[in-house]
Amino acid sequence: xxxLVESGGGLVQPGGSLRLSxxxxxxxxxxxxxxxxxxxxxxxxxxVASIQSGGSTHYEDSVxxxxxxxxxxxxxxxYLQMNSLTPEDTAVYYCYAEKPRAPGANDxxxxxxGTQVTVSS
Numbered sequence: 001x002x003x004l005v006e007s008g009g010g011l012v013q014p015g016g017s018l019r020l021s022x023x024x025x026x027x028x029x030x031x032x033x034x035x036x037x038x039x040x041x042x043x044x045x046x047x048v049a050s051i052q053s054g055g056s057t058h059y060e061d062s063v064x065x066x067x068x069x070x071x072x073x074x075x076x077x078x079y080l081q082m083n084s085l086t087p088e089d090t091a092v093y094y095c096y097a098e099k100p101r102a103p104g105a106n107d108x109x110x111x112x113x114g115t116q117v118t119v120s121s
Contacts, residue, residue, distance in 0.1 A: 002026035002110050004095045009115030012085055016119070020080040022095030022112055027076075033098045034071055034078040038091035038117075045094065049080060053100070062088070085119045092116050 008020040020036065035050035049069040050058045057069055068081040078095065095112035 004097060004110055004112035006093065006095050006112045006115040009093060009117045011118045011120065013121050014086055014119055016085050017081070017083045018085065018117060020082065020093055020095075020115060020117075022078045022080075024076045024078070024095075024097060024110075027097060027099075027110070029071075029076040029097075030073045031099060033100060034069075035096040035098070036069060036078075036080045037094045037096055038089075039094070039114075040091040048093070051078065082117070085117075087119050090117060090119050 003025045005023045006020060008018060010018065012018050031053055033050060033052045036048045037045045038048050039045040046060065048060050048063055049067055051069045051071050059067060066082065066084045069078065070081070071078045080093070082089065092114040094114045097110045099108040101108065
């Protein structure tokens with residue numbers, strides 16, 4: 001029932017831009033925090049950017065000032081605008097949804113399947 005579907009990945013030259021989209025279904029989107037993670041070979045999956053249900057954002061240091069996360073609740077979609085891309089940004093990017101929960105509550109979080117971003121000349 002729950003689906004997170006990423007799109008917008010691909011091949012881009014260093015210095016270029018991409019916009020990733022993640023369309024969610026099966027959840028009350030406005031009640032979830034949303035985030036983008038990435039994973040490259042030899043590294044673990046790391047948080048890139050997040051946006052809370054109230055709109056507060058967080059960015060990993062290496063993308064601060066270059067990436068921008070936003071959400072369109074009416075469309076159940078979260079975006080990641082990526083500018084000034086470098087080869088170090090090459091990774092599989094994953095959409096993530098998490099419902100804020102009280103202590104002792106069951107986990108409720110979901111992952112997309114990922115979309116490949118390759119930055120190369």
